[in-house]
Amino acid sequence: MESLSPNIFVTDMKATVALYRILGFEVTMSVPETGEELIWAMMANGKVTIMFQSFESLANELPEIKRTDGGSLLLYINVSDINGLFNSVKGKVTVLKGLEKTFYGATEFSIVDNNNYVLTFAQHE
Incomplete structure (x- = not known):
């Protein structure tokens, strides 16, 4: 893998x-390739890549994909400048937990996105 x-x-x-x-x-690929009504987009920041897809785009192909937003998924993303990232996004996103040092030596903060997914950003020392 x-x-x-x-x-x-x-x-x-x-x-x-x-x-x-x-x-x-930043969007690196999308369907359609141009326009504002995307049904799928791949976005990347450094080595981190996330794909987003509308529920409707697979409703007929994979009807098993049926759930509410959010849920039990937390994305844990390692970064190199935790303070810079926190300062650049606070006030623009919903912060669930501000900067704090963990018992395992990481400095972290957590946000919730517009789909109720939790993202925790961490810098390990």
């Missing part, structure tokens, strides 16, 4: 792309 790129199902692609741009992600 070489990498993991989660494909996360969302209800509002436009709002999701906008929020992840605040976090420093």
Whole structure:
């Protein structure tokens, strides 16, 4: 295995792309390739890649994909400048837990995105 790129199902692609741009992600691929009504987008920031897809785009192919937003998924993302990232996003996103040092030596903070997914950003020393 070489990498993991989660494909996360969302209800509002436009709002999701906008929020992840605040976090420093850029769209690297999308369907359609141009326009604002995306049904799928791959976004990347450094070595971190996340795919987002509308529920409707697979409703007929995979009807098993049926759930509410959020749930028990937490994305844990390692970063190199935790203070810089926190300062650049606070006030623009919903912060669940501010900067704090953990017992295992990481400095972390957690946010919730517009789909109720929790993202924890961490810098390990």
